[in-house]
Amino acid sequence: MAPDERNKENPNLGRSPKYVLFQRFAKLFFGCVAAVTSGMMYAVYLSTYHERKFWFSSRQELEREITFQGDSAIYYSFYKELLKAPSFERGVYELTHNNKTVSLRTINAVQQMTLYPELIASVLYQASGSEEVIEPVYFYIGIVFGLQGIYMAALFVTSWVMSGTWLAGMLTVAWFIINRTDTTRIDYSIPLRENWALPYFACQVAALTGYLKNNIHSSAERFCYLLVSASTYTFMMMWEYSHYLLFVQAVSLLLLDSFALVQTDKVHEVYKIYLFSLFLGYLLQFENPALLVSPLLSLVAALMLSKCLQMNMKKGTFISRMLKIMYFYLVFTISVTMNFLLKTFVPHKENEHVLKFLEVKFGLNTTKNFTVNWLLCQESLQTPSQDFFLRLTQSSLLPFYILVLIICLSSVTQVIFRRISGEPLKEKITLDDGRIGARPEIAYHVIHTMLMGSLAMMLEDIKYLWTPYMCMLAAFGVCSPELWITLFKWLRLRAVHPILLALILSMAVPSIIGFSLWKEYFPRIMTELSELQEFYDSDTVELMMWIKRQAPVAAVFAGSPQLMGLIKLCTGWMVTSLPSYNDVDLLQRNENIYQIYSKRSAEDIYKILTSYKATYLIIEDSICNEVGPVKGCRVKDLLDIANGHVVCDEGDSYAYSKYGRFCHEIKMNYSPYVNYFTRVYWNRSYFVYKINTVISFQS
16 A cells, blocks of 8 residues: 555554654543543532532531431441541441440441441541541531542543543533433432442443453553452442342343453453452451352352363363353353352341342232332332433433444344354454444443343332433443444445544534533523522421430330431430341331331230330321322331231222221320320420330229
């Protein structure tokens, strides 16, 4: 080829190496600056929005703590206890041998509640000397908002690595913020474990994307490998359900390797990272048996064993061919068998309520169990509503996501058929090839997002894992010239040069999308930040003040788990139950305490409460007089079903019992209720009763 023709084919050939190096460095520098800036601006945005929503800086400490609802209150209460301890070591010991939270129980709160984020936050707060500079609550939520900034930067980098332009990262950030209702739960509950863990998973995905690339430099590949290792282990330590999400990722890598879309050695290295993280997590999580019986360990062990069998067989023999054909069956059989054996020999508490929930969810069984039916009624465990898809469509995310997914999936399918026909794996794919599905990192993301989407169609909570993927994949697609060339190759476009048109569209389409999003949503976001919202629960504040002033130090409170978490945070008093749903004993306690809203006798309720050494009972008017949108999903309805108090007559069902509803009857102040309980405080929302130690039978 003549020199002029070579220069026209590749413009970089006619330029000096210093110029090419400077060009790459400038692109990398400005891209990193854009990623860091996006993350910082998102963290500042969250902090400003939080301040406007709760008036946080103008509140007293008690009023601030009330903004932590449900299980979030429990997490922050343990953070406070760590800071109050005379030393960090003493604080950790008190948490691992905690007998001041739940009555009649000594729990390892670090293991059971996954309190490693609180351990890290308390160490940083004390080691950095921030006691005289910033209040503990601001330091705590500041770390979480900072992690969300890292989350945003990681999504930015992932779409940038896939598309080759940081314009895709900017579009990812825009879609993520606009669809914040469906991408994150940081608005509703800051201390949730997923808000601590998902930033590390996003970093892992970004590093894995770079690691799977074919033409990556050895030093960059080593850096990505180390980052995958560190982020995988950290992610596993931050969230008790992390191994389930890593299991989905392992299945994606299994399919990627099975169809010969990636270098097998790289996939095996990732499997080793899984095994190392599980082993180290098991040791540092106080020998957590949940990691040993997790499906991730069984699957990875089965994959490693199956590959060893294949590698030890001579190629071309009848047995080796049979193993290749039966690879999926072999992996499935070994993993199921291994998981069964581990669950048989490893002592662990089986989450039977989860299995029953799945059976009832998919119509395989019916039940009257309160816990299972309560889970089924939770909005987060329902199928996604139409509003979810409508919001994504209005922001233009869903249409472009579907377009990009169809093109990438078709290209991946085309590549798979070529692999089956015997075409070898191509090390370097040029822009002119128009085969975007041949890139391993693209194939991985296509498979992963489809698996996550399938789960999100069954459980709405999964949308917080899937929607960020949608933002990243859609932004990558519209900004990638390679995707447009792949489409033009199929359409056999000849009127205009495909590469030139692809380069134009990869700049024009995201620019048009960005301008339309800015025009429509930027004023709304600025309005959100300028509006002062009011959040003040005067009844709850008054209740907490009464408890701190009037209740004895040895008091034990009984009530709904959500309220008990708040009482533990705001007052430090002992409670009978906690809003934790991964412990069988606590779930049973919750069901028993909830009987205060059922149609049972005063004597039955008294026996239940005294069995847990409760001294005070709190009735919530919002639960007692609940008017839910769906009949049968209110707490009192679920209790009537579980207790057999529902009678069906001519197609209609109603609750019937010889006793009235306890939470109503106790307010009437007549015998036998006054014999067992004495009202000591009430306001519009709460009624507090002292549980009598000496029963009076005066009428």
